[in-house]
Amino acid sequence: xxxxxxxxxxxxxxxxxxxxxxxxxxxxxxxxxxxxxxxxxxxxxxxxxxxxxxxxxxxxxxxxxxxxxxxxxxxxxxxxxxxxxxxxxxxxxxxxxxxxxxxxxxxxxxxxxxxxxxxxxxxxxxxxxxxxxxxxxxxxxxxxxxxxxxxxxxxxxxxxxxxxxxxxxxxx
Amino acid sequence: xxxxxxxxxxxxxxxxxxxxxxxxxxxxxxxxxxxxxxxxxxxxxxxxxxxxxxxxxxxxxxxxxxxxxxxxxxxxxxxxxxxxxxxxxxxxxxxxxxxxxxxxxxxxxxxxxxxxxxxxxxxxxxxxxxx
Numbered sequence: 138x139x140x141x142x143x144x145x146x147x148x149x150x151x152x153x154x155x156x157x158x159x160x161x162x163x164x165x166x167x168x169x170x171x172x173x174x175x176x177x178x179x180x181x182x183x184x185x186x187x188x189x190x191x192x193x194x195x196x197x198x199x200x201x202x203x204x205x206x207x208x209x210x211x212x213x214x215x216x217x218x219x220x221x222x223x224x225x226x227x228x229x230x231x232x233x234x235x236x237x238x239x240x241x242x243x244x245x246x247x248x249x250x251x252x253x254x255x256x257x258x259x260x261x262x263x264x265x266x267x268x269x270x271x272x273x274x275x276x277x278x279x280x281x282x283x284x285x286x287x288x289x290x291x292x293x294x295x296x297x298x299x300x301x302x303x304x305x306x307x308x309x
Numbered sequence: 310x311x312x313x314x315x316x317x318x319x320x321x322x323x324x325x326x327x328x329x330x331x332x333x334x335x336x337x338x339x340x341x342x343x344x345x346x347x348x349x350x351x352x353x354x355x356x357x358x359x360x361x362x363x364x365x366x367x368x369x370x371x372x373x374x375x376x377x378x379x380x381x382x383x384x385x386x387x388x389x390x391x392x393x394x395x396x397x398x399x400x401x402x403x404x405x406x407x408x409x410x411x412x413x414x415x416x417x418x419x420x421x422x423x424x425x426x427x428x429x430x431x432x433x434x435x436x437x438x439x440x
Contacts, residue, residue, distance in 0.1 A: 143324030150331030154357065157338025161350070167409045169347055169400055173354045176396065177341060180357045181334050184365050188327055191369035196378060199385070206388035210396035217396075217403040 144192040148185065155181045168220055172213045179209055240276075319371050326368035333361030346411040347404040351397060358393045362386055 158181065161174040183205050186198035333356045340353020366386045370379040404410060405420065412418065 140320050140324050143327045147327040147331035150328070150335045154331075154334030154336075154338030157335075157340075157342045161341040167347065167404075167407075169404050169407075169409055170350060173347075173351055173400060174341055177337050177354045177357060180362065181337075184330060184334055184357060184361055187362070187365040187369050188330070191323060191327060191365065191372040194372055196373070199378070199381060203381070203385040203388065206385045206392060209389075210392040213396035214399045217399040220403045220407055 147188050151181050151185050172216050323368040323371040326364045330361045330364035333357045347409045
């Protein structure tokens with residue numbers, strides 16, 4: 138019969154698709170690849186059940202398909218939320234959080250966060266950057282702009298900022 | 310098989326739908342194996358979620374020949390349509406923010422230009438540098 142051939146061809150195709158998804162789960166470089174591959178495996182299992190229901194003319198597995206459609210996305214959403222926290226510059230955020238915690242408790246920073254800002258400003262006696270050195274020595278930890286994480290020219294910003302800020306402030 | 314009754318026609322249509330649904334799953338598997346980065350793999354992974362499931366649901370509905378089960382099967386497909394964009398959105402957003410994408414394969418990154426424009430106005434972090 139034609140339907141027998143169609144059923145077995147469909148099952149073979151579904152099995153090949155599941156094998157590709159399993160390969161990506163094994164090989165996937167990131168956890169997000171594995172998450173979407175596991176989702177595909179779940180859908181393929183539901184598809185296998187649907188094909189079996191269509192071939193055998195029964196409705197035994199329809200509840201699995203409906204429940205999979207309702208709650209199948211929750212695992213991907215949960216794992217993706219945890220991945221979004223683990224950014225590549227997480228060390229910067231950890232250091233920032235530690236600095237804020239020290240600022241709150243009034244504890245003196247041990248060695249790292251102040252030393253680079255105090256020594257890396259070459260013209261500490263210069264008029265245009267002396268306010269920055271004084272600010273760095275005062276132990277004040279400002280809220281960092283999020284631009285500073287990935288901007289390599291972040292040290293250049295205070296110099297043009299001082300030329301315009303004390304004079305007129307903001308131009309608005 | 311000599312005479313063409315309604316049952317044989319419906320069985321043939323269901324058989325075609327079954328094979329097309331299986332081909333969607335095969336396309337998803339091949340895309341997951343061969344595509345280079347996360348977002349193109351997501352593009353391949355949505356094939357059996359939407360089209361393949363629709364084909365198999367229609368095949369099952371045709372084989373059952375019952376309007377009540379057609380409603381339930383289409384309910385399952387409609388719920389999948391409603392929930393598939395949620396996971397796709399969250400996974401794609403997390404993949405973009407954590408740089409799980411190959412920017413050298415992109416011809417134009419409109420999200421990066423938008424984030425860049427917003428970061429000049431306010432303090433929005435530029436997430437992908439394409440230098």
